[in-house]
Amino acid sequence: MAEHATARSLHGKVVLVTGASRGIGAAAAKRLAQSGASLVINYHHNREAAEKVLREIEDSSGRGMVFQADVTRKEQVEAMVRAAREKLGAVDVLVNNAYFPFEVGQLHELSWENFHRAVEHELAAFHHCVQACLPGMKEKKAGRIIVVSTRLAQQPLAKMGAYAAAKSALESMADTMAIELGPLGIAVNVVTPAFTLTDASMIMPEAFRERVKETRPLKKHLYPEDVAGTIAFLAGDEASMLTGSHILITGGSHLQL
Numbered sequence: 001m002a003e004h005a006t007a008r009s010l011h012g013k014v015v016l017v018t019g020a021s022r023g024i025g026a027a028a029a030k031r032l033a034q035s036g037a038s039l040v041i042n043y044h045h046n047r048e049a050a051e052k053v054l055r056e057i058e059d060s061s062g063r064g065m066v067f068q069a070d071v072t073r074k075e076q077v078e079a080m081v082r083a084a085r086e087k088l089g090a091v092d093v094l095v096n097n098a099y100f101p102f103e104v105g106q107l108h109e110l111s112w113e114n115f116h117r118a119v120e121h122e123l124a125a126f127h128h129c130v131q132a133c134l135p136g137m138k139e140k141k142a143g144r145i146i147v148v149s150t151r152l153a154q155q156p157l158a159k160m161g162a163y164a165a166a167k168s169a170l171e172s173m174a175d176t177m178a179i180e181l182g183p184l185g186i187a188v189n190v191v192t193p194a195f196t197l198t199d200a201s202m203i204m205p206e207a208f209r210e211r212v213k214e215t216r217p218l219k220k221h222l223y224p225e226d227v228a229g230t231i232a233f234l235a236g237d238e239a240s241m242l243t244g245s246h247i248l249i250t251g252g253s254h255l256q257l
């Protein structure tokens, strides 16, 4: 039996989480720090929230840094990964998580510009982050890329088409990269959460949130921490033979009509 069966911590690993000031990204950053990783906490506007995440990590004897970057902008992503390398070391694990607001509406009613923006933000951010992190991962002949998608990519919902199309394309990119980067020792996996209680999901009315909970076999809300655990698993040694995997985090809702 290979030694990977033993749980080892992420001590000595550098993890970059995009959009880590709030929601799933913040929970993932804190959970990964508990496993010993040094964290790059990326944020866009909300410096105070990002610093609060860092303080919580440091209060638990963890290590990290915050970095403001719009991840849809290549030069800002490059500056972030350079700064991370100087302060903490080359990125070992990329968690592609940032959430980009999109126009809610029927596909045929959206302007092309708004539809295009949703898709472009999602795909550009992923492309830039992977390109910036790859040189370091190639040097180490190892790396993990974890993509946060959504169940809506496979299970559409009216008026969420721009988001679903963007995430479907994101999943397709992740799968191709799993094939292309596998020989370099780099694994690419996807987590697909269902509706999770965060700032982003507050665009849905309370009645919707309660209905989602009631139609789930597990009859519970999904919280950022529920997704963070799976992300930590994918970053760790127990997942060493996973690549191109898509892990559903739904409380069973994918089984329901």
Ligand SMILES: NC(=O)c1ccc[n+]([C@@H]2O[C@H](COP(=O)([O-])OP(=O)(O)OC[C@H]3O[C@@H](n4cnc5c(N)ncnc54)[C@H](OP(=O)(O)O)[C@@H]3O)[C@@H](O)[C@H]2O)c1
Pocket: 018, 019, 020, 021, 022, 023, 024, 025, 042, 043, 044, 045, 046, 047, 049, 069, 070, 071, 072, 096, 097, 098, 099, 100, 148, 149, 150, 151, 192, 193, 194, 195, 196, 197, 198, 199, 200, 201, 224
């Ligand atoms: N919530 C759900 O129901 C749900 C379900 C399935 C999948 N997901 C996915 O989970 C991921 C996280 O979503 P969430 O619900 O946790 O979102 P959230 O609570 O709204 O947090 C969004 C995060 O993204 C950051 N961000 C936004 N634009 C950015 C940019 N251009 N560059 C860098 N960072 C940016 C925000 O930074 P600031 O704080 O600085 O603005 C914040 O940290 C997303 O990929 C989303 O699609 C969410």
